[in-house]
Amino acid sequence: xxxxxxxxxxxxxxxxxxxxxxxxxxxxxxxxxxxxxxxxxxxxxxxxxxxxxxxxxxxxxxxxxxxxxxxxxxxxxxxxxxxxxxxxxxxxxxxxxxxxxxxxxxxxxxxxxxxxxxxxxxxxxxxxxxxxxxxxxxxxxxxxxxxxxxxxxxxxxxxxxxxxxxxxxxxxxxxxxxxxxxxxxxxxxxxxxxxxxxxxxxxxxxxxxxxxxxxxxxxxx
Numbered sequence: 001x002x003x004x005x006x007x008x009x010x011x012x013x014x015x016x017x018x019x020x021x022x023x024x025x026x027x028x029x030x031x032x033x034x035x036x037x038x039x040x041x042x043x044x045x046x047x048x049x050x051x052x053x054x055x056x057x058x059x060x061x062x063x064x065x066x067x068x069x070x071x072x073x074x075x076x077x078x079x080x081x082x083x084x085x086x087x088x089x090x091x092x093x094x095x096x097x098x099x100x101x102x103x104x105x106x107x108x109x110x111x112x113x114x115x116x117x118x119x120x121x122x123x124x125x126x127x128x129x130x131x132x133x134x135x136x137x138x139x140x141x142x143x144x145x146x147x148x149x150x151x152x153x154x155x156x157x158x159x160x161x162x163x164x165x166x167x168x169x170x171x172x173x174x175x176x177x178x179x180x181x182x183x184x185x186x187x188x189x190x191x192x193x194x195x196x197x198x199x200x201x202x203x204x205x206x207x208x209x210x211x212x213x214x215x216x217x218x219x220x221x
Contacts, residue, residue: 002028003042003175008035022166026177037077038084042173048077049169052088055103055142058157062145063137074153084155085172089162094139096159097147103139 005023009032023030035041038048050073052058061070077084094100137145146157160168170177 003044003173004029004031005169005173005175006030006035006041006043007032008039009033011039018162019166019169023170023177026166026170026180028166028170028175028177036080037073037082040169040173041082042175045173046082047085047172047174048082049085049087049172051165051169052086053162055088055090055092055094055100056105058086058088058146059105059137059142062142062149071149071153074149074155077155078153084153086155086157087165087168087172088157088159089165090159091161094159097143097157100143100146100159101140103142105138 005028007030011032020030022028035048038050040049040051041047052061060066074084088094092103094103146155149155150157158168158172167177169175
């Protein structure tokens with residue numbers, strides 16, 4: 001039996017079906033239990049993965065009312081000898097600190113003042129025109145704050161698409177999973193089918209009579 005991914009009980013049921021379905025399809029076992037920090041762990045690894053559903057959520061954690069709670073979680077992980085990885089889901093093309101720097105806070109993106117270019121979200125010393133409060137944190141300042149957290153607490157920040165989260169968690173925790181033909185770009189682009197005489201039956205690859213090749217992954221057809 002392979003490694004089991006431990007899922008924190010505070011992860012709300014029904015809101016993580018994409019990950020759960022991917023794990024089930026790829027033969028990954030999971031169990032729900034209380035974790036002191038992070039959302040996902042496994043025995044034999046000193047990595048703890050904490051997922052964020054958006055860049056806005058991590059922005060609130062770092063620069064909002066949740067900052068102290070988030071900082072304490074980072075400190076608990078470090079004190080226990082764990083490396084906390086913050087995995088931030090997004091469909092905005094943000095994959096690292098460099099691409100994060102051009103991110104505009106969602107609150108500003110919907111604001112009429114921003115749309116009319118009457119407000120520069122990155123300009124310091126000026127309050128939010130809509131609410132009269134300090135401006136929401138933007139990408140460049142958020143990236144700097146993340147780098148500071150990394151230096152102080154050893155936290156690692158990673159980015160991915162929501163459809164990649166389950167796969168990324170397995171890689172970070174060192175949990176093995178089945179590699180399916182449908183995961184392979186050769187299969188998706190029909191390169192595998194053309195090269196090895198495969199045929200597509202009911203959405204799954206099937207061996208053609210007489211095919212005894214091995215693909216580049218070492219998978220027998």
